[in-house]
Amino acid sequence: MAKTVKIEVKEQNLLATLQKFFKTLLQNGDIDALLVPQHLPMKNSVMPTLVADPEKIDGVDPLAPVFPMNSAKVVSKLTRRPLDEKIAVVLRPCEIRAFIELVKLKQGETENVVLIGMDCYGAYGNVDYTRFAGDDGSDASLRFYENVVSGKGTAWEDIDISPACKACEHPVPEHADMVIGFVGVDTKDQLLLKAITASGENLLEKLGLPEGEETEDRKKAIENLVSERISYRDKMFDETSEATSDIKKLTAYLGNCVNCYNCRVACPVCYCKECVFVTDVFDHEPSQYLKWAKRKGIIKMPTDTIFYHMTRLAHMSTACIGCGQCSNACPNDIPVMEIFRTIASYTQKAFDYEAGRSLEDEPPLSVFREVEYNELTGGKD
Template identity: 50%
Template sequence: MATIARIDIDETGPVRAVQGFLKTLLARGGVDAVLTPAHLVPAGTVMPTLISDPEALERADPLSPAFPLNAARLVSRLTRGSTSGRHVAAVLRPCEIRAFIELVKLNQGGLDNVLLIGLDCPGAMTNADFRVFGLEGDPLERTREFLRAVAGGESRPGGRSLAGACRVCEHPAPEGADLILGLHGADLDRAIPVLGNTARGEGVLTRLGLPDAPGAPGRREALDALTARNTAARDAMFEATAARTASLAGLAEYLSGCVNCYNCRVACPVCYCKECVFLTDVFDYKPDQYLGWARKRGAIKLPADTVFFHLTRLAHMSTACVGCGQCSNACPNDVPVMELFRTVAERTQGAFGYQPGRSPDEAPPMTVFREDEFSEMTGEAH
């Protein structure tokens, strides 16, 4: 059984309690800095922030419903090729941990010098909704209001819907973390269970000297109920998206709002290519080509190649998609990119029996040869 300690919560609330935990971690946990969501100014927006000064942790708000970007690539920058011997703790959502593990498997980061602290994910708002909800009044009290609403089963905490990706996420628990803050099922007016999920995590808990907890009562039941609800919503989303994109004409209509801004590519945590073909001159057509296509078809949508861009991204990324939804969060025209990517990813990942971010020891599809793979296509029976 995993080692379980607790973070006691007083009248100042759960965010202050987690800040105190992170300060203790800096003092006794063997880390040199903490990467955590924090308010850039006392009542400002929340962004991932690398903090080495304990006093600066007064701005930390890792429980906030803000999710401006998936921090996996930031952790990869802090760990790739690191030989300094310095260690960083990173407070991450489950989808961020899974994305980071995918990057590690692609040689874009390392696990040796990072302590992964995962949150049971309460969900997040879109950037637009958080700007309305989270930046009014005391931001830490707003976070507390959000957590209470989620714990109470409200479908619109703070009067705002959770982001679409969060409503269909079947992985609310950070299975790949060293330490887990067990928010689901916890009484967030009293204490947060802290689970040592790996040998490294258990060693850190021992050094921190936190009070023991008898367990995490109600956590598994809360996680199971949330997973079941989100899985049902996910399956309905898959069905609706597949119906809308079943033909090339349907796919073109689905993506008709795309303006080739490539925000979704930039926001994707596992899209790591140093040079993208769409940022080269491959698609810099001559004027006569555009006019020729327009004469042939009668009309041509500009910018061109929007469907091809997304098909190329799907071919590259559907096996690695972790469903964080940042592609949709970054889209200026509300194209439902997440829904499409998740629908296709479900099929490609299922075909390979692969779940991205499940384990650093599990090789990504098509990087290893398996003799018995896709025997129904090769005609070889094993």
């Protein structure tokens, strides 16, 4: 099934190799456009760009340790209606997993899109990345990559990759059509390119690249990375559970929340087109606030902060893929990702579900069975 080839790395420059690879992909004409992170010329920031002209791809940088948004949302915008053209999208593993959730929620299609997944060593938060990158972004990407490969790790000065990435047990894409692999690959002279699905294979064949193989070294390197991440994750679960184990602690945990709802906007799987928290439902009469204040003696303004977070947990925790964009978007540095991933681990386990695992698994709250969970009604059906 899966076909593996290698991309030769020239002059040990990984970035230049990837740039050339994506350019060839576009030039071959099998795809009409490519969605890929690029350094924007006007400012040295990395954003997803949709490129149709192979000449406009020089700033391509999927290695940049930053993703200002979860691109699953962008891919959803590109595929929510049938498309005549074929596109390829370059995504991180968490972006692919979020996209899988969106497809299942009928907010995207895999039909005309080739998912190219990249191995991922993690990313800095948006603010941290700006400091890390300095003036030359592409140089920074290579610096990050070299630090990781040489064993120095992901930390630089006082910053490190986001906790979401440290806790991410999916550094290698699992549901892409095609995977570009570098974990456990000797990237001084090659990159791994693996086609997983038929559409990935089609694209790969035309490239005429020399055959490669997934080595034991790679498997071992992935295993090590994953187990490191899992131990960080489990510790995080325990600590977060402890820090939010009752409503008083939860209130303190979310104490700095100003109800800006950035976490919801940034969340790739917060699927409602219009969130109830910005509708008339919460446009209370002024007298209503006074009524509440009189009844309770004191209310925090704006109101409904805990209510908002708990509702979001109920609505989307079963789809949470743990990308950490909620924390990235928080203006007050609330560890939003930690609590969402922690609760998500319980809710997903309860329904024997794992967000982003496969297109076949049904989203737990979109389906039901006639006979199930009858312990909830004391055994009565």
